[in-house]
Amino acid sequence: MLHTLEEEEPRLEEAYENLRLIREVMERSTKHSSLSGVSGLLVGTWAVIGVLLTRYYAYGSAELTLKANHVWILAAIWLAVLFCSVLTDFLMNKRAAAEVGKHVFSSLGARLIQAAAPGFTLGSVFTIYLLATGMISHIWGFWMLSYGLAICAVGLFSVRPVIFLGWSFLLAGAVTLFLPPISGLWMMGVTFGAFHICYGVFTGITRREW
Amino acid sequence: MPATDGKSLIGPSLDDIDETIHQKVRLGIMSALVARGESDFRFLKEALGLTDGNLSIHLAKLEEAGYVSMKKEFLHKKPHTTYQETEEGKIAFDRYLNALERIVQSGRRGK
Numbered sequence: 001m002l003h004t005l006e007e008e009e010p011r012l013e014e015a016y017e018n019l020r021l022i023r024e025v026m027e028r029s030t031k032h033s034s035l036s037g038v039s040g041l042l043v044g045t046w047a048v049i050g051v052l053l054t055r056y057y058a059y060g061s062a063e064l065t066l067k068a069n070h071v072w073i074l075a076a077i078w079l080a081v082l083f084c085s086v087l088t089d090f091l092m093n094k095r096a097a098a099e100v101g102k103h104v105f106s107s108l109g110a111r112l113i114q115a116a117a118p119g120f121t122l123g124s125v126f127t128i129y130l131l132a133t134g135m136i137s138h139i140w141g142f143w144m145l146s147y148g149l150a151i152c153a154v155g156l157f158s159v160r161p162v163i164f165l166g167w168s169f170l171l172a173g174a175v176t177l178f179l180p181p182i183s184g185l186w187m188m189g190v191t192f193g194a195f196h197i198c199y200g201v202f203t204g205i206t207r208r209e210w
Numbered sequence: 211m212p213a214t215d216g217k218s219l220i221g222p223s224l225d226d227i228d229e230t231i232h233q234k235v236r237l238g239i240m241s242a243l244v245a246r247g248e249s250d251f252r253f254l255k256e257a258l259g260l261t262d263g264n265l266s267i268h269l270a271k272l273e274e275a276g277y278v279s280m281k282k283e284f285l286h287k288k289p290h291t292t293y294q295e296t297e298e299g300k301i302a303f304d305r306y307l308n309a310l311e312r313i314v315q316s317g318r319r320g321k
Contacts, residue, residue, distance in 0.1 A: 012317035015310045018237060022307070025238045026245035028257050 039092040040200020043085040047192030050081035054185055071136055081192075112154050119150025140184030144173030144191050165199050227309040228302055230275045235260065235268045240303050243278065243295040250292045269293060277302055 054077055058070040093109070123146030130136045148169030155163030169191055176187045231240055238258045243249060249257075255265050272278040277299030281292045295303070 011313060015313040015317070018232075018234075019310055019314070021234065021237060022241045025241040025258065029242040029246040029249070029253075 036092050036096060037200045037204025039089045040196045040198075040203060042088045042200075044193045044196030044198075044200060046081045046084045046088070047196060048189055050077050051185060051189040051193060053077045054188075059182065059185070071131065074136070111157055115153035115157060116150040119146050119148075119153060122146045122149060137181035138177070138184070140181070140188050141173045141176035141179070144169050144176055144187070146173075147192075148173055161199060161202060165195060168195055228306055230271065230277065231302055231306045233268070233271075235264065236272055237306075239265075239268060239272060239293075240277065240295065240299065243293060244300065244303050248281075248292050248294040250290060254293065272299070275299075275302075 054074055058074040058077065123143055126142040126146060127136075127139060130139050130142065148166050148171075150166075151169060152163060152166030155166050172187060172191045172195075176184045176191075179187065231237055235258065239254060242254060242257050246253075251262075251265065251269075254260070254269075255262065258265070260268075269278060269280070273280060277296060278293050279296050281294070283290055283292075
């Protein structure tokens with residue numbers, strides 16, 4: 001169909017306007033917090049428990065350095081924290097999905113897992129490397145950086161506070177790398193503990209997503 | 211002066227494209243369904259900021275065109291209605307996006 005030049009401008013403007021509308025609606029429709037208020041509170045609590053258990057069972061009481069033979073205690077504690085956190089978030093997402101009659105394994109869920117995978121893979125590689133080279137007591141900053149990376153990627157499909165949370169972990173991780181190991185452990189309490197709890201309270205209050 | 215006796219050679223126009231999808235509310239519904247997949251009435255209403263009546267009318271038109279399918283079931287003993295884009299709806303949405311893209315490209319070439 002042929003059109004006069006006078007007709008072109010409004011058509012072009014309308015096309016731009018409709019493309020904007022499509023983009024906005026698509027963004028709004030796919031974004032959700034991924035971590036609800038209760039999830040944040042519980043995940044933060046598991047991390048704080050993990051920090052306290054590590055402090056009393058994996059660190060020597062006098063020298064405050066990680067004992068070589070306590071590496072497996074440390075691994076067991078943090079694998080348990082990871083398991084409890086993943087299970088908590090899964091159950092909370094399942095509950096939220098059930099409320100609207102959706103299955104927890106949605107296409108969005110699959111995308112979130114894909115987005116988080118590189119960060120978690122990096123964290124696992126760092127852990128194996130530091131274990132193999134006997135530098136496991138420096139793990140804390142690397143975990144924060146890897147987790148921050150995963151959260152930033154998830155944030156692309158999620159609400160703004162998730163991206164903010166991801167960047168907070170990245171910055172805290174960068175600082176922690178230069179701290180002594182025992183300070184790094186306390187930073188674990190600040191980041192994986194307090195950051196998640198603050199996020200949980202903020203999400204619960206502002207977005208009413210408990 | 212416009213070329214070719216007052217007509218330009220800009221091909222596609224918004225007149226060429228699917229009126230069912232072109233309407234703003236229905237375009238919003240289709241965008242939400244394509245992005246999110248199966249969604250319930252409440253979600254669509256909140257995501258698009260529509261009233262029950264307005265949303266119902268436009269969903270009915272999309273259903274009539276065969277672009278959207280509806281599923282009614284009971285959830286926690288309450289009726290629950292969900293909507294999903296059909297294969298035909300996905301094709302129509304893709305075609306609509308292509309048409310918009312062509313208009314934008316033609317506009318850029320014309321500048």
